[in-house]
Amino acid sequence: MAGVVASVLVVGLVAVYLRLNGNIDRIDVSDMLGDDRPTAAGNVATGPLNILLVGSDAREGEGNEGYGSGDWEPGQHSDTNLLMHISADRSSVTVVSIPRDSMVPAPVDCDASAPEAQWQVRQWNQNFNTGGPGCLIRTIEGNTDIFVNHFAVVDFGGFKDMVNALGGVPVCTPIAIDDPKAKLTLSAGRHRLDGEQALGYVRTRYTVGDGSDIGRIKRQQAFMSSVAQEATRSSLLLRPDRLLRFLDAATQSLTTDPDFGIGEMREVAESVKGIGVDKIQFVTVPTEPYAPDANRVQWAPSAATLWEAIRTDRDLGAPSPTPSPTDTRPLTVTPDRIAVQVVNASGTIGLAKQAVASLLAQGFANPTSVNSDVPATGVTVEYSGQGLESARTVAAAFPGAVVKSATTDLGGVVRVTLGAGAPDVVAVPNRLGTGPLPAPTVSATPSPSQIETRTADEDICS
Template identity: 60%
Template structure:
């Protein structure tokens, strides 16, 4: 018989085995677990706050300048295949303004700040390769007078490259670059002497290789032949040394700068920089303290770009210099060779030097029904083949189908095939014109208004009847034929891979 409960009623009984009851009892380990969890959460919060403060601090370091008003409204358009590519203009300024910048070297006889180093960086749309193009500071190129954002290109005058930066800052430099190359510049970044030195110091020095001893009176740099690890101030003197080495030209200095940048890339990727938060922060702090960029090129954009190019190997990063030759009026200056167009075209079309253009990448007439009648389209025809009478004959072909032919004439240096150009808003009219030229390439252009321009190059096909032609007038019998394209001789463009031996 069960014992009676002193308070009355039936005594409590619990037949649950002891082990099962223990599972539901508070134990001594639960408070300990809670303390660990709270500590982890607190650490995560603190880490997030530290990261946020660091991001805010680094972002606040950057000086941002809006140069959009200096770029004009006639900026280059992008090829469809290059829509996701990114073009960066990196400028090394020789300004003596700002704390510490007056300590380095002797000022130029020409006062003011100049673009001492000019690098156009192209990051491919697929982020699998990159091209870094050095533009000689002594290049003589057409430039807008007084850095005017509205002066048409036919009014531009030849001027030394780095004077554009002196006269109108980064905006004038970008406008000059875009006008001479057709390459659209997405972002820019300018770094001064102090910023360069601080970045090198944050890396712990950069290794350089010189095949001859250096004694430079202007900077005080003295190096024996061989390899050396240079700290910031020495490194700055090394990349700026010019008169005491080789022929004393800017071109020799560019070669040393490219080798130096290769060494920086090798050091940054082979060291533990990216995996040491304190060291990485020190480098980024140094990099941003003397940096000027456009408003859209902030730390977030830089981080996103850095993430997108993490997989690019150094063997897929190439350094090259704009092909050049002595400028006839002053042989101490240079002018760009025609072969420079190979570089600009490759960047515009987002392909590596030496790769054949992808026919599928060029916009061609679609198979969709034409929406604009020929009698609503005015056409200009240019003959770039050298074959007499070809432009007039082509105009007759188009007129017989209802097109209005405004003019015919000759073109210089036309590309192979048929090019159909149009202004914004005339895409459908251009498709109707292109339907008359099998294999034609469609391309947006400026300054055509409502007209569509046809340029006939070697290998251009004889026009055909468009599906929505007007009238039934017979097409003329062709007598002039475009000559076949000649063999393409692609000029040699010398390039240096970022993984190349710095002593080579």
């Protein structure tokens, strides 16, 4: 009898696995990601994981009707954009909300071969409309140097089904909500919302607060905190019937990359099962006004601190590490034989000229400076042709700099791009002259205090 029961159980588990795995739609976007992606820091078993989660505003398909035709601009947009970072030691999760109205450099026509120097600034959610999740990943990686391991896209109908499978989710609103566009009416106070109401709550925008996407993101983060608390409170993982109902609802609405199926999801879930809600934090990419359009925003310089923490798997509350020299091998080209152009892409006025003065003091041959309208992070040193050894000497002046071959001919010039978070210039080992370097008067290092976080265990009314 025991053998019969075990056999039935195994067959049942296989059937459930096949059913859930078959629910998921898959898209291979590898040909849209380019051949210059950041280096992956690990996989499900080892190293940190970065998973892009996208909420699509598709108006077609079961459960998606009745939210406007989308005729104003056909296709789907990424209404919600989340980059979930799971730490390498599986002790914490950071969920980064990327405002849909962010104006960020992106590949022209989502062409994977378009060099970053030729990218054009456009609204964030246009990337999904133009090129789907592949274009979003390409844009994230190009602007942050963070490798995205997997992606998952869910639509309106799937979101509602998942909330219903949980038995509803509690929310708390300090003011009454009456938003016809979001199809939601709520009095002030606490409520338990079903799927339809929850979708309206996370979408409501224009009739609450200042009507901004940033305000909506704060409500979405409070909602996600409530979901985490509810799943923990109801012991979802210990109730096979509820878990199966939730997973069935979730997988029927998911679109993922080919390598992110039920098996991989199970491994991820297994690896983070010991993380408490107090170790799940939500953060929004810091933004500032975008001068050409008051209805849009751009990433603030302090965003560099956030991306650096994700990239290096560092807790946001921990101090930034001191940059180490890029290369410790002996330098073979002296500064007086190198032409350098310093590009200021940090948003800090005077940073490039300050760097030029420090390079001049070390004997570099008449370095020049220019400003860039395209924001960057850290320091990038580019060379063309046979200029690698010259680039290594220049990079020695900027601890932590990334050295790479330029996509265009620089005519023998080594180009240094200073982004937010760029370090002060230091003396290179083979410098000329012995005089001190000019004392820095400006700094590109953003203030970590500008980044606000919310943990999943916080009161949903806060």
